[in-house]
Amino acid sequence: MRWTLKPKPEAHKLKHLMEVLQVNEVVATLLLQRGIETYEDAKTFFRPTIAQIHDPFLMKDMELAVARIEKAIANDENIMVYGDYDVDGTTSVALVSSYLKTIYPNIATYIPDRYEEGYGVSFQGIDYASDNDISLIITLDCGIKAIDKVDYATEKEIDIIICDHHRPGNELPKAVAVLDPKRDDCNYPYDELCGCGVGFKLIQALSSKRGQTVTDLFPYLDLVATAIAADIVPVTGENRTLAHFGMQVINSAPRAGIKAIINQLKKDSLTITDVVFVIAPRINAAGRISQGLHAVELLTEENIEVATQYAASIEAFNMERRELDQEITKEAFQQIEKLEEQERFTTVVYDENWHKGVIGIVASRLIETYYRPTLVFTKSGDKLAASARSVKGFDVYNALEQCKEHLIQFGGHKYAAGLTLKEENYQVFKDAFEEVVKNTIDKNLLTPEILIDKEITLKEITPKFYRILKQFAPFGPRNMSPVFMSTELKDTGWAKCVGADEDHLKLTAVQQRSPRISGIGFNLGDKLPKVQGKKPFDAVYSVDENTWNGNTTLQMRLRDIR
Template identity: 50%
Template sequence: MEKRWVLKEQSDASEVALLSDALGIDRVLANLLIQRGVKTFEQAKTFFRPTLDSLYDPFLMKDMDKAVVRIEQAIEKGEKILVYGDYDVDGTTAVALMYSFLSKLTDKIAYYIPNRYSEGYGVSIEGVTYAADNGFTLIVALDCGIKAVEKVAYAREHGVDFIICDHHLPGDTIPNAAAVLDPKRIDCNYPFKELSGCGVGFKLAQAYSQYKGIPFSELEPLLDMVAVSIASDIVPLTGENRVLAHFGLKRLNENPSRGLLSIIKLAGLVGHSIAVDDIVFKIGPRINAAGRMESGKAAVDLLLADCDLNAFEMGEAINICNNDRKEVDRGNTLQAIEIIQSSPELQKKKSTVLFNPTWHKGVVGIVASRLIDYYYRPTIVLTASNGFATGSARSVPGFDLYQAIDGCSDLLENFGGHMYAAGLTMKEENVPAFIERFESIVAASITDSMMIPMVEIDSELKLSDITEKFFRILKQFQPFGPGNMSPVFISSDVVDNGDGRLVGADHEHLKLDLIQEDNPYKPVTAIGFQLGIHYDHISKGKAFNACYSIAENTYRGVSSLQVRIRDIKY
């Protein structure tokens, strides 16, 4: 699939020169900093040296005082507390974090993860009924609840209070709970709006600790779970998230919880410097697999494991779930591609909406993401569950998926999510009307450029500029993620030095040693995944332009710099 390259607006040359001189760094690196809003020595110090002291006062969040008082009341009176959360990574890490924190303060506590298949996403009537029937008088809901107006009212009728810790966009009405913590509330003045659900839970733990004089050091062991939630939920890695992720990754690498350590071992990451990408592609999917294939409770059980043997056994069970998930999503994806390929009408559309009642509910979000790799447009994949059509939606950069779905809200039973990802449920008979309406909304608002994959390039760079010092400073830009993506560079008129070859089981990848005219004797090692189609051109010694990121490649204990090519043009 052809991609469009977009070079970011370059920073003012005089600003770049000033920052470069002040920090003693390359001007390309100074330009990268300014692009990220870092323009002074002090701002650079904060960026490169995050401190936990820079975390915001949790009591700046609307209703935080109410939440702390209600928890204190529950603990003092010996009330039973139920920690409730969604079945994905953000939800399960949030539940594990809150349970771990509160269980040190009271023994009248349990946790509850709704069943993806019988209860669906978010707060369920079944979950509230379970709480009421078992004597729980307070539910702390994490990563869900901001739209659970009727369910919170139902809970009140049955003598159950709610504290909601959510980060999704609220609806028109805020639930009548004891406290509703959500930085995206219009009436919330909390300075940072992009916390994960687990991050909001951490702020509640931080607030209660401040209130009770519990030292912050007792919260630090929880930061590995916060980092896993931030990376897996793909929230911006800026501001407070950057600080939490920085220290959470440090914890994950140096002293992770038993449960996370078992996943690290099963993912083959022991001895590896774990970064955000490792969480996104190796740790997060394994935690998610439990909720997709069986029950999210298994993931919480693992995260809370109190001995190495239990952690290992539960980790192995979750790893099996992950392998099963891979098989199912691969099969469902192939079926979905076949449906589109066999229909010229579907191929011409501006959106993809597919419904197959036999597809596995636990993988429809993954299938939607994979379809965008083939047909680059807003995509919704639906399956049957409990008499309804339910599924997941994914978008392309620049297109507000949530607003498009909201335009079909009269056809839906419920929906929720973000600009780029959402979940939705409707009556099966509404599917044809939804497909037609959604397509008309997308066609009227999406631009042609949005439907071409974009590679955003930070800066031009000469291969000779890629030095150990350059990379040493570039590494300090981590953790990378939305809002602070790994920088992408472009080098023009590069050639392979003649040692290039095809690698991979199907010879689908390029392995090259790149040189440029200004320094033909210093090749730079490069790998281009899925770029084998360019080999004929490159093997003839012809020049090309490459856009790439720079990474560290470790092989047999030896680390070296490596250019990871994103795309090639000639």
């Protein structure tokens, strides 16, 4: 790994913040790195309030969207809420449909089948709406590029309201309303909302017409926080506020479906990291292995006994997803190892039998090992479909755009995307993608980087310091859990490898004139020789708590050692 120490903030800003907040240099540095320069900035950051949730009517087309929904209700029309099959899509559908059902009964939900229909708005979904006398479709977490699908719906006299957060193309679909804060002509104050966040703005606008306030909508924020965590959007600005209150709902009064998942965990209090690694994969598993509508059923069910049964079914999907993930990752590794020994700037693999639902996870696994922009392909009907994942700092979406003449369609973000192509175009696309990445990537980006907030000494790690660090949560992109470096450490002599396969490193470190502190490094077992025999070493780590036999102590969560 490349260790990169973030630049030290300007001295006058550091001095000012230390004085006005009465904090030490480390805390002031962490705040300045996150763009917090004044007392007011810090107050907003540490004490999120309802006032930080923006007026939904600042979003372009919101008035049009609300007017069309109100017209549908007045005319007794059937409304379909349509969303993608991932966590952001299914939580969005659960949120908007469950709210609409509190004011109007004629609401249907639709999640496209990953295998039959693929990503986004489908012709089959529009046909389903037409066959069921549905005259208004609200799309969530998809639709911003569905120009032909919207035209098709218009031919069938079906109106569409698009709620999306992906980057628009050069042309917008001719929908009744297009809600997307990334529209060039949209002046909404925050453009990093997830799909569920855009859905929340829609129900916020609808509810305001009924005299309701944001506080009345708090029960929906467990869904928004789950989507923010799962979709890896920045945890800044309005997202931070929504995630903050959403995590409170998750930990105090979650909906039955989320409570049913939490009950399987036997954990008192969840962090946003728990949502990323525990709740989100289970919701995702439904769309990966079976049908995303199972997740919507779970998230909209109000009876805890029924929700518990749904959660058990989804847990079974999750176990199957894990097995497939391990099996396909192993096959992908074998495929890569058979390739000729030549320097490649991408990792592209394909097997027609791989399960489409887990290729995105496999792509992430390959990144962990090979650290290259990665595509994992499988057969999807008469075409090939792929999930793309990227390395930090490289925009894989832009790279795909430069190869688009070989693709049928593609969409996504800077670090994750999906695409389809004709089978006969696979090799020419693979070569083109390799060439684009080779010519545009900064070669330093092919070595994983660990960004270090600040160098500190072990004696600075105190209970008071950790209490302040915890207030930086919820963590996520642009507000990651702080990472520290300490130098000239020595193990007390008891360092060892732990875990079933002895993959993890456990040690107790001391530094000159400092108390000892324990450390755990997951998948750092191979670093044991670097710390044995009381050899001095440097470490990069975050600080967290370890509870053992009822005792809670602070520990280093080791990221790397040298």
